[in-house]
Amino acid sequence: MTKVRVPSGAGESRGPLGLLLVAVPVFLLGWMTVWPILSGLVTTLFPKDAAGFSLELYDRFFSDDYSLDNLRLTLWTCGVTSLILLAVSVPLALYLRFARGPLASYVQTLAMFPMFVPSIILAFAFIRVLGPNGTVDTILNALGLAKIRSPYLTVWGPVIGLVWDNIPLTVLILTSGLGAVPNPAIEAARDVGARPLTLFVHIILPRMWSSIFVVISLTILGLFTAFTLPYVLGPASPEMMGPFMQRTFSDLRNPEMALTQATIVMGFCILFGLFYVRSVARNRRD
Amino acid sequence: MLRRHFMLSVAGSAVGMLVLPKVAFAEAGTIDWYTNSDTNILDFWTNTVAPKFEVANPGLKLNIVDAGDGMDAITQRALAALETKTDPKADFIEQGDPLSPKGAMEAGLYANLKDSLSNWSKVNPLGIETDFAVPYRGSQVLLAFDGTKVTPEDAPKTFEDLVKWIKANPGQFIYNRPDKGGSGGNFVRRVIHEVNGRDPSKFTVENFTPEYAEKMLAPAWELLKDLAPSLFEGGAYTGGNTPSIQLLSQSAVTMIPAWSDMALQNIANGVLPETTGITQLTDLAFCGGFARSVVFANGANRDAAIKLADFVLTEEIQSAIISELGGFPGVAWDYVSADLRQKYQAVVPSSIPTFPGGDWGSAINDGWYRNVAPNVDRNA
Numbered sequence: 001m002t003k004v005r006v007p008s009g010a011g012e013s014r015g016p017l018g019l020l021l022v023a024v025p026v027f028l029l030g031w032m033t034v035w036p037i038l039s040g041l042v043t044t045l046f047p048k049d050a051a052g053f054s055l056e057l058y059d060r061f062f063s064d065d066y067s068l069d070n071l072r073l074t075l076w077t078c079g080v081t082s083l084i085l086l087a088v089s090v091p092l093a094l095y096l097r098f099a100r101g102p103l104a105s106y107v108q109t110l111a112m113f114p115m116f117v118p119s120i121i122l123a124f125a126f127i128r129v130l131g132p133n134g135t136v137d138t139i140l141n142a143l144g145l146a147k148i149r150s151p152y153l154t155v156w157g158p159v160i161g162l163v164w165d166n167i168p169l170t171v172l173i174l175t176s177g178l179g180a181v182p183n184p185a186i187e188a189a190r191d192v193g194a195r196p197l198t199l200f201v202h203i204i205l206p207r208m209w210s211s212i213f214v215v216i217s218l219t220i221l222g223l224f225t226a227f228t229l230p231y232v233l234g235p236a237s238p239e240m241m242g243p244f245m246q247r248t249f250s251d252l253r254n255p256e257m258a259l260t261q262a263t264i265v266m267g268f269c270i271l272f273g274l275f276y277v278r279s280v281a282r283n284r285r286d
Numbered sequence: 287m288l289r290r291h292f293m294l295s296v297a298g299s300a301v302g303m304l305v306l307p308k309v310a311f312a313e314a315g316t317i318d319w320y321t322n323s324d325t326n327i328l329d330f331w332t333n334t335v336a337p338k339f340e341v342a343n344p345g346l347k348l349n350i351v352d353a354g355d356g357m358d359a360i361t362q363r364a365l366a367a368l369e370t371k372t373d374p375k376a377d378f379i380e381q382g383d384p385l386s387p388k389g390a391m392e393a394g395l396y397a398n399l400k401d402s403l404s405n406w407s408k409v410n411p412l413g414i415e416t417d418f419a420v421p422y423r424g425s426q427v428l429l430a431f432d433g434t435k436v437t438p439e440d441a442p443k444t445f446e447d448l449v450k451w452i453k454a455n456p457g458q459f460i461y462n463r464p465d466k467g468g469s470g471g472n473f474v475r476r477v478i479h480e481v482n483g484r485d486p487s488k489f490t491v492e493n494f495t496p497e498y499a500e501k502m503l504a505p506a507w508e509l510l511k512d513l514a515p516s517l518f519e520g521g522a523y524t525g526g527n528t529p530s531i532q533l534l535s536q537s538a539v540t541m542i543p544a545w546s547d548m549a550l551q552n553i554a555n556g557v558l559p560e561t562t563g564i565t566q567l568t569d570l571a572f573c574g575g576f577a578r579s580v581v582f583a584n585g586a587n588r589d590a591a592i593k594l595a596d597f598v599l600t601e602e603i604q605s606a607i608i609s610e611l612g613g614f615p616g617v618a619w620d621y622v623s624a625d626l627r628q629k630y631q632a633v634v635p636s637s638i639p640t641f642p643g644g645d646w647g648s649a650i651n652d653g654w655y656r657n658v659a660p661n662v663d664r665n666a
Contacts, residue, residue: 066655066656066660069660124532127529127532128536131532131533131536131538132518132533132536132538133536133537133538134536150519152522153518153519153522153523153524154519154522231525232525232526232529233525234525235522235523235659236463236522236523236655236659237655237659237660238660239655247465247651247655251465251647251648251651251652252648252651252652253648
């Protein structure tokens with residue numbers, strides 16, 4: 001995924017046909033991404049109430065503690081989810097890269113499983129299992145242990161759900177990144193007596209960084225717009241930007257403010273998007 | 287329901303939606319029937335009302351059409367047909383409002399059901415708004431509780447009792463965010479009624495101003511904030527009607543506000559145990575509403591449609607609305623079977639207050655999110 005090389009010789013046939021091939025995606029990108037961003041910027045910077053250019057809507061957002069709390073929670077959730085996601089997925093990817101045999105393929109199937117589960121199903125399963133008096137509580141109770149404090153309806157609810165939901169993509173990208181680690185390098189290091197940790201830090205990790213950056217930026221882009229899991233599993237307040245934007249738009253019927261929130265979210269996403277583009281570009285240069 | 291039957295009915299209605307509008311020519315004896323209600327209502331009509339009606343009235347048939355979001359178009363078409371004196375190709379609207387479109391009722395689009403229905407006298411007077419629409423089913427928010435922990439006698443009867451009960455049983459009550467479902471929404475509205483002298487007439491669509499709303503709603507936020515520490519997890523709020531019912535079914539809480547039809551249906555299909563109790567406040571009930579059917583006066587099968595509207599008010603169908611649909615009857619409770627009346631005695635409404643929507647809805651939701659929800663100290 002991170003290594004795309006144009007076969008040598010392909011360059012000669014480039015020309016009108018190549019341009020034609022990219023015309024459709026470029027047009028779609030312009031129409032469905034660039035245009036809405038520009039129109040959002042114009043609408044929010046030239047609000048209806050003001051005569052001309054005005055930062056009033058942004059001022060309202062950044063002077064409103066309630067909105068800021070929601071933004072802070074979104075950033076916090078993004079950060080914590082990415083960290084936990086890496087902590088879970090890196091060992092999994094390492095295992096899948098180096099393990100052989102039938103067990104590994106079962107693990108791989110299992111790791112891909114969340115990809116095929118719609119998040120609304122996941123949310124209700126979560127309530128049954130980790131919710132109050134759910135399966136986990138029942139098992140703990142049967143073992144004579146204390147009840148857990150359920151993460152349902154706390155900020156940890158969406159974190160757990162989002163981690164689970166994002167495992168497949170993360171593992172896929174990391175595993176493909178690990179493909180760049182040549183076996184001879186590892187064997188050579190082992191031969192000179194490198195221990196697993198040294199092996200990981202000095203041989204494997206340096207070749208993984210770019211895929212880790214790609215994973216983090218892709219995950220965070222997804223988390224910013226997450227809706228179902230924060231809505232069903234999270235607390236009423238502070239809420240993540242996804243449900244907050246939806247509520248502002250349809251419930252409070254304030255499309256201007258919702259657009260402002262979306263533009264601010266877009267700003268953060270562009271930051272992480274740049275991060276992603278840079279990682280990919282650097283990877284290609286390698 | 288068997289999965290095969292389910293699949294068949296899903297496939298059937300999917301095909302039906304594609305095919306029916308095209309063959310919906312007004313045919314003598316075929317009532318063109320439209321709804322925009324949920325699938326459970328469509329199923330109820332398809333599987334219960336239509337077969338019974340067709341057996342009772344040989345020669346008459348129902349052409350059941352799910353109008354989805356297109357209900358306005360059907361009504362507009364009927365209004366246009368009234369002006370051009372053509373056939374609207376629609377006879378019966380399962381849930382309609384004779385006040386819309388504006389002026390349609392005065393122009394004579396809707397049949398006067400008060401004069402034409404022999405069963406009109408049975409209709410619950412609480413549900414009558416105009417003579418042109420027959421309230422045939424209703425639902426209302428009520429309290430659902432775990433009958434193994436609270437006896438019906440100890441269940442709160444007034445709002446004051448409820449507050450006392452919530453405070454005496456910390457962590458055992460939860461309601462959903464008011465914008466995410468009517469059960470929590472109407473609980474919040476009941477609080478607003480409570481702090482404003484239990485007088486629903488103080489709130490109308492027209493009297494909304496931001497200042498008036500601020501004045502009327504502020505005391506409700508105080509009361510709700512005061513309740514928060516005694517709620518589930520010290521002030522958690524579920525994301526909808528169903529998650530609240532789920533918490534009750536998992537015995538994580540003892541009492542929730544719930545829609546009557548959802549509570550009864552969940553008890554009937556075993557999601558909530560048989561022991562679940564339901565009760566309504568007696569000082570002022572939670573808000574609710576009726577679904578009202580209308581008949582187009584210019585429909586080709588007008589008389590047959592009126593027969594259908596009359597048929598829906600019979601004891602047979604009204605009892606089925608309670609037992610199969612989990613709804614409230616549209617007729618006064620004296621006209622449903624005695625054992626059903628006995629069984630649901632606690633929920634028989636003596637009043638069904640309503641709350642205006644529009645700006646009030648936005649003010650309530652935003653006010654709640656800003657004032658009540660953040661006041662949660664999760665570490666307390």
